[in-house]
Ligand SMILES: [Fe+2]
């Protein structure tokens with residue numbers, strides 16, 4: 001397989017690859033420069049231990065000449081009071097030993113209490129105590145891997161606990177103290193705006209944009225009036241418009257725009273719909289595209 005043409009120049013595109021589907025991977029290559037993989041999602045039990053799915057890893061190794069790989073975990077639980085997940089760290093160790101990562105990222109939230117999995121992710125109380133705890137853990141993680149580490153704004157499923165900081169102030173302090181980067185999930189902002197009347201403009205006015213290295217966009221659905229953070233669809237116009245507005249910010253240094261999709265959604269939408277969506281996003285955001293020879297379908 002050979003890349004024979006490149007166009008576009010401003011930002012880059014990324015999408016998710018969390019299920020063994022090398023045909024899909026090769027079909028999206030013309031539109032993406034990064035591929036996101038979730039260590040927890042591609043983990044499996046093998047001989048009494050949890051390890052990464054070898055077939056998925058091998059298919060990623062096959063396309064390494066053409067894309068950079070980024071890891072985006074869900075199980076770290078960086079905000080759990082009793083420590084973050086060592087099982088997730090073990091998976092990340094294995095991934096980083098196997099595939100060179102451009103950077104890795106997680107969510108500013110928690111998924112475990114007292115070692116029990118919540119089966120969902122909750123936002124952190126934005127207190128001084130929590131900021132100290134998160135900053136110490138971010139520094140440990142950055143020391144361990146020596147590659148950039150990004151944290152992402154998550155949706156608020158529950159009303160806020162009493163806070164010492166606004167959402168943007170908490171992120172600004174976190175990045176100032178640790179030097180970590182940020183993922184700005186635009187769809188999550190829209191969910192919060194819809195569900196809790198979150199003030200997106202006020203948040204963006206207050207946010208330091210310099211650490212924002214990656215933007216997440218996704219398309220979801222509503223259930224009983226609640227906008228769900230589920231990556232199941234093509235991207236709505238409102239999400240695209242808000243992303244374009246963010247990209248125009250003078251301090252914006254975003255490297256990649258990540259169209260996130262659940263593996264189940266790839267199957268439901270189909271390869272062609274996903275590729276058409278990436279093609280459309282590439283035109284809108286002026287990201288590079290390539291033509292490949294030797295791609296089988
Ligand atoms: Fe995420």
Ligand SMILES: [Fe+2]
Nearest residue numbers: 152185216260
């Ligand atoms: Fe996201």
